[in-house]
Amino acid sequence: MNDIPNRSPNQRGPRKRRMRPKPTGPVILAKPSEHVEIIPLGGMGEIGKNMFAFRYHDEILVVDGGLAFPEEHMPGVDLLIPRIDYLLEHQELIKGWVLTHGHEDHIGALPFIMPQLPRVPVYGAKLTLGLVKGKLEEFGLRAGDFNFKEVSPDERIQIGRFFVVDLFRMTHSIPDNSGMIIHTPIGKIVHTGDFKLDPTPIDGKTSHLAKIAQAGAEGVLLLIADSTNAERPGITPSESEIAKGLDAIIGKAKGRIFVTTFASHIHRIQSVITAAEKYGRKVAMEGRSMLKFSRIAHELGYMSVRDRIYTLDEINHLPDEQVLVLSTGSQGQPEAALSRLAFGGHAKFALKPGDTVILSSSPIPGNEEAVNRVINQLYRLGTYVYYPPTYRVHASGHASQEELKIILNLTNPKFFLPWHGENRQQTNFKWLAESMGHPPQQTLIVENGARVKLTADSISVDGQVPAGVLYVDGLGVGDITDEILEDRQHMAAEGVVVIAALVSREAPTVQIVSKGFVKAGERLLSEVRNLVFEAIHTGVREKKRLEVIRDDIYYPVKKFLRKATGRDPVIIPMVIEG
Structure with missing residues (x-):
């Protein structure tokens, strides 16, 4: 190599013993009874919304902040983002934020989440931060208003007093993808991030497994690993x-x-x-x-x-x-x-x-x-x-079983937390880990919001924090509830009938409009009008309040339409006084 000077054997001095540098983890040592809390706010039991909070004493490290896409039973919803009630409640404890890579399921929620939280340092690789800044611009936010810190995918980061994060490059379907070794006062946590072990990636930058192996040799307390392809045997194609x-x-x-x-x-x-x-x-x-x-x-x-x-x-x-x-x-x-x-x-x-x-x-x-x-x-x-799998035009960005075994062997973790997968994938990863020659002492499959308590000798679920999903609909965030979605599903399935009634002693009027309901004939509409007029006349005669008249219209019409058509449309009576 050009950087090694040429010497003859007799010119060399005595050989010095090379010492492996020790990781400069947190200098504060934990007492035996102390613990780290690991709180998944997204990414457990699902593909998407990936987000973690790691807490030790009065400091929190946040990892990622992703979105998910709506399912077919969510009409009108654009995006799904994780609830961050826990972070909002404890925002003064947040000391840093680390982003593993630039996929939407890891950074897509940041324009919604970051403005609500303190401007702590946000660490990410060049491409990751470039994509984040582009997303912020889409929402009219200035990247300069946030505290971004560009790092390499193999850098060491000090977060507060208690956390030191060693990033390590992992191949995936996007450049600048990292896993991390989180040094804590009670031990090392290895978080793989999304990964596959591609020996021939397009950019030639392979996974840095030496860092994982070194952590495994020194002792890994907990492994958090990508479960996406835990059901798939073999190796993911390059x-x-x-x-x-x-x-x-x-x-x-x-x-x-x-x-x-x-x-x-x-x-x-x-x-x-x-x-x-x-x-x-x-x-x-x-x-x-x-x-x-x-x-x-x-x-x-x-x-x-x-x-x-x-x-x-x-x-x-x-x-x-x-x-x-x-x-x-x-x-x-x-x-x-x-x-x-x-x-x-x-x-x-x-x-x-x-x-x-x-x-x-x-x-x-x-x-x-x-x-x-x-x-x-x-x-x-x-x-x-x-299209796949008929033609080889796509390969997953996630590791299959043989690659997952390699990570389990390299880390040899004491405890294991399968992540980034639906329950069936997490469970298959648990079974895979238990089949290894040196299985983890304990594997937990947890839900979003679980407060995972990790000590040097145990791992358990110690309660729950508020977690779940916020629906993004247009410019609205969180103003769409499950009840509203149920109404939308009901309207999509059964249609809607709108009844506009003008309450007047002299000349009440009624208009009926139906959408997505049966093609109403004149006889059906006539019967509905008769029921509405009857409710209006009775209401006027007995001097009922408008809301009572509205109920007197709603229930008889609902009962009549169900009997006449076998359908149960959404009925919206609008009653005004003339």
């Missing part, structure tokens, strides 16, 4: 294998090519761009999030483009064999670019026989039906469709 598969498809395609993937999957987008340029295709992007993520990644040096990214207008008139469009919509979202292309709702492109469509992603649980609907429609249009 991203380089997917790049080869995409190259082969793009190379043989004759017509236009449309590729959809997650907007934040920088490595995958890079593979598509590289293949497109290799085969003489111009690349355009469709979808606000993809354009934003790619712009930030390119500006920060995480994405290379030999030519440039074109607009849709620029490539619209090129020969088919020169066109490649990267778009959002990998989850079958109705308003996303791929769905609009499939169902003829796109303003600038219409798919045609001979086009190639590549879905370079797997459906998130709950989105399978929407994705299948899009795929079937693409076949109806006569396009060539490539």
Whole structure:
């Protein structure tokens, strides 16, 4: 090596014994009875909303702050974010915030959460902070108003008096992804973050397993690890294998090519761009999030483009064999670019026989039906469709069982907390850990809000803090309740009947409007009007209050419609005095 001077053997002095440097963990030692509290505010029993609070005495370390996407039974809801009642109650104790990587399920809630909490240091790698700052700008927030601290994915951070965090790089589906060793006064906690052990990542930056091995050799008190693929045997395919598969498809395609993937999957987008340029295709992007993520990644040096990214207008008139469009919509979202292309709702492109469509992603649980609907429609249009697992065009960013075993062996933890998965995935990870030659002494599967009490000799759940989900609907955060969602589901299933009644002794009037209900005939509407007029006349005669008249309309109409139609629509009587 160039940095080692050349010496002859007789020029060398006596060999010095090399000493391994000791980690400079917290200098404050714990008493045997003391403990760390680990409070998951999201990410337990679910995929998404990842967020942790670690507390020792009067100091709290926060990790991540992600969102989740609504399920089909949540009409009108845009996003789901974790409740942070616990952090708001104890905000004066928060000493620092560490971000593991830039995926939405780890940083997507920050524009909603960060303005409510103290401006403590927020540590993250360059790309992670770039994406966070981009999100803040979308919400009209100034990044300069927050205390961001850029660190490498392998840096050591001191948080307050009690926590020292050693970051370590882990391969995933986005650059600058880290796990962490949290040194506490009672012992080491290893938090893997999201990961897979990719031996040939696109950027050539492999996982730094030496740090994990060193922590394991010194003693790991608790392992918190990614459970996403705990049911999946074997090893997750390398991203380089997917790049080869995409190259082969793009190379043989004759017509236009449309590729959809997650907007934040920088490595995958890079593979598509590289293949497109290799085969003489111009690349355009469709979808606000993809354009934003790619712009930030390119500006920060995480994405290379030999030519440039074109607009849709620029490539619209090129020969088919020169066109490649990267778009959002990998989850079958109705308003996303791929769905609009499939169902003829796109303003600038219409798919045609001979086009190639590549879905370079797997459906998130709950989105399978929407994705299948899009795929079937693409076949109806006569396009060539490539999607996993039929074709090797996607690999998970999460470790499968053999990789999980490696982490268990390297850390050899005393206690284990499976995280980042639904209950079935956490349970399978628990069983996997228990099957190892040196299983953890105890494994806990906990829910969001569990107050996990960790001592040097035990781990247990010691109560619960407020936790759960806040619904984001438009500009509203938390003003949509479960009861409102039930009303929306009821209206979607049964329809709504609105009755507007003007209460007047001389000339009462009634108007009835129904939406999503049965096609009401004149006889049905006439019966409803008769019931309403009867309630009004009785109410006027007996001088009833308007709210009583409203009830006298609601219940008879509800009973009549259920008997006449077998349906139970939402009935909204509006009664005003004339």
